[in-house]
Amino acid sequence: MNENDQRALVRDRYGAIAAGASAPSCCGTPKADDMARRMGYGEAELALVPDGANLGLGCGNPQAIGALQPGEVVVDLGSGAGFDCFLAAAQVGPGGRVIGIDMTHEMLAKARANAAKVGHANVEFRLGEIEHLPVADNSADVVMSNCVINLSPAKAQVFAEAFRVLKPGGRLAVSDVVGLKPLPAAMAADSGLLCGCVAGAARPAELEAWMRQAGFIDIRIEEKPESRELIKDWAPGQGVEDHVVSAVITARKPGTSEGAAAMTKLEIYDPAMCCSTGVCGPQVDPTLVTFAADLKWLAEQGVAVTRYNLGQEPQAFAANPEVVREMEIGMDRLPIIAIDGHIVSIGIYPTRAQLAAKLGIKDPASPCCTPKSGCC
Incomplete structure (x- = not known):
């Protein structure tokens, strides 16, 4: 029906x-x-x-x-x-x-x-x-x-x-x-x-x-x-x-008093993993360790971070038509990163600098400006 x-x-x-x-x-x-x-x-x-x-x-x-x-x-x-x-x-x-x-x-x-x-x-x-x-x-x-x-x-x-x-x-x-x-x-x-x-x-x-x-x-x-x-x-x-x-x-x-950062949602649609972060088991992927640390840092900046594990929360994937469309193309599209409901990254775990740039947050570890920009 x-x-x-x-x-x-x-x-x-x-x-x-x-x-x-x-x-x-x-x-x-x-x-x-x-x-x-x-x-x-x-x-x-x-x-x-x-x-x-x-x-x-x-x-x-x-x-x-x-x-x-x-x-x-x-x-x-x-x-x-x-x-x-x-x-x-x-x-x-x-x-x-x-x-x-x-x-x-x-x-x-x-x-x-x-x-x-x-x-x-x-x-x-x-x-x-x-x-x-x-x-x-x-x-x-x-x-x-x-x-x-x-x-x-x-x-x-x-x-x-x-x-x-x-x-x-x-x-x-x-x-x-x-x-x-x-x-x-x-x-x-x-x-x-x-x-x-x-x-x-x-x-x-x-x-x-x-x-x-x-x-x-x-x-x-x-x-x-x-x-x-x-x-x-x-x-x-x-x-x-x-x-x-x-x-x-x-x-x-x-x-409105809760601020723009609190209104920003960062959602990560992970492939099936053994735990919510993938940082478990005898052989841990260093990329996942770094990514977990970056997400913790973003949460400290006021970003609402939510991770969905395909193996544990398939209903979250099914509830998002854009994510379903990407997965129909191929499972290699995971992980999928969305900000405020809009997909911003497919198939990779972005770096902290990349996530910060997409969220409009200054990363203290990044230069204040690009070379030859004249700002510093």
């Missing part, structure tokens, strides 16, 4: 739910309030939202983990009928603003009708895909989502978009399902389990790699083992609770 087919499948399924022609697919039962209570919503929260806003489509309570403050701007990815948006609106108050994004016309109409019931002036709902948010750059304080990112066929792009729309220092607050172990082939290919928030669940390591690629820091993925009792009801008798679990996912976009 290609990306467009997957989006169409999800759009049709949730459009039918909004229109009342289908029972809730993702994380839902006919008793939506009971489901919400099991996900951590309190009676006071349930009383705040208009009838019809809670469809039981979720696996947690993201606005509760977002630490929302009065006056903040919040974007909800996959806002459905508006349940979490209305709760967020109460927290940010009249000086704040909540923007719900959904790709389903029927859900959008339902959310707007719900907003009209209660006269929320600080909530709006926009038609759009979470991979292509109709939201301006650097405009949101918080991006939240409730059991929706797992439905996307392009999860890395979702996190890149969330990073784009967040202000410096902005926060990501997500409740979603994560994969514990691979699904059997029949379950992985089941369209019902895809729309039911099971077959599309990514592993925590994949999610972290995508968030780091986007630029997020302070990443935390906290699995909720107790959610298995909830999840087993999504597909009774199939044992899905052994394969996926709900998780709280939080991260932060670096603030």
